Amino acid sequence: MEAPVQEIRDAILADQLDAVGEMKVPQHYRGMTVHADEAEMFAELPSREKDPRKSLHLDEVATPELGPGEALVAVMASAINYNTVWTSIFEPIPTFAFLKRYGKLSPLAKRHDLPYHVVGSDLAGVVLRTGVGVNTWKPGDEVVAHCLSVELESPDGHNDTMMDPEQRIWGFETNFGGLAELALVKSNQLMPKPGHLSWEEAASPGLVNSTAYRQLVSRYGADMKQGDTVLIWGACGGLGSYATQFALNGG
Ligand SMILES: NC(=O)c1ccc[n+]([C@@H]2O[C@H](COP(=O)([O-])OP(=O)(O)OC[C@H]3O[C@@H](n4cnc5c(N)ncnc54)[C@H](OP(=O)(O)O)[C@@H]3O)[C@@H](O)[C@H]2O)c1
Incomplete structure (x- = not known):
């Protein structure tokens, strides 16, 4: 059964x-x-x-x-x-x-x-x-x-x-x-x-977090370094809020 x-x-x-x-x-x-x-x-x-x-x-x-x-x-x-x-x-x-x-x-x-x-x-x-x-x-x-x-x-x-x-x-x-x-x-x-x-908290970040990481942090993306100035367009959104955290922690 x-x-x-x-x-x-x-x-x-x-x-x-x-x-x-x-x-x-x-x-x-x-x-x-x-x-x-x-x-x-x-x-x-x-x-x-x-x-x-x-x-x-x-x-x-x-x-x-x-x-x-x-x-x-x-x-x-x-x-x-x-x-x-x-x-x-x-x-x-x-x-x-x-x-x-x-x-x-x-x-x-x-x-x-x-x-x-x-x-x-x-x-x-x-x-x-x-x-x-x-x-x-x-x-x-x-x-x-x-x-x-x-x-x-x-x-x-x-x-x-x-x-x-x-x-x-x-x-x-x-x-x-x-x-x-x-x-x-x-x-x-x-x-x-x-x-x-x-469960809900774990399910929410995957796509937006990975995308922001890829775009901003990954060496295949912007390869952000400490001190870099970045422009985050739509910083309150899914991608943007993760991008902001990456910039704050990395910059
Ligand atoms: N290529 C990829 O791998 C990939 C993956 C994921 C997402 N995306 C794309 O990335 C974009 C963002 O996705 P998301 O999930 O982060 O969406 P989201 O959570 O809806 O965030 C969009 C953000 O953009 C802001 N916004 C809307 N119109 C704007 C304007 N004219 N000027 C400035 N800011 C504006 C919104 O502000 P308000 O809240 O005030 O409206 C919101 O904060 C979408 O276009 C999505 O298709 C691409």
Whole structure:
């Protein structure tokens, strides 16, 4: 018998993390989706009138088959960022184009090419299952996920994973994102959940923090040094507030 998602959540909230690996994976779960057959629904409208509340659905979707190097995560909290906004207003293009292109890569990637897109590029949760070849993570681990999905089959990305020709943003250019009860990630997206943060606090910073770090601190970005003067545009926002903290701590 499969365990309902609620049973998994209850076990996590009761801190019975060892039990999570024993539970059967649910065949279905609830997730926030957009639908391919609605991709033109805002076609005649200016951007500001495209209302995500009209395009986002709470659907029961099939749990994807778990592939090598992947993890299925029971999501305890997620976050909304601009990827989700772009997807939900079908700008600059419907993300189904990304899923279709990804689907051409391999039979495993074909799982992502569906008439619905489960959105969300952040999560905090507990590993439910791992695929073949995953050694670092096991069911019951409390994790957060960053949003960079890479294949790394070519050497181009071995120095800087953003240069991988098959680099994608999970939940935006791939399916089975974080605004759902379960999510599918590559296990190398996972990091330990900081113990002092709540689920919600742990789920919020991933995408914006990584992006600000990449832009400002990384040697592949601005490579900020002490004493540098930086301009942060929109400093109160997600990226901006992290950029401000990096500048204050590094400058
Ligand atoms: N390429 C990437 O990897 C990547 C990743 C993540 C995000 N992004 C992009 O980065 C941008 C910021 O994302 P975010 O998540 O930080 O968004 P956010 O939390 O909504 O923050 C946007 C900030 O910009 C401010 N702002 C809006 N219009 C402005 C204007 N005309 N002049 C100055 N400030 C203005 C907002 O101020 P108010 O709050 O006062 O409105 C807000 O503080 C988005 O365009 C997003 O698509 C790119």
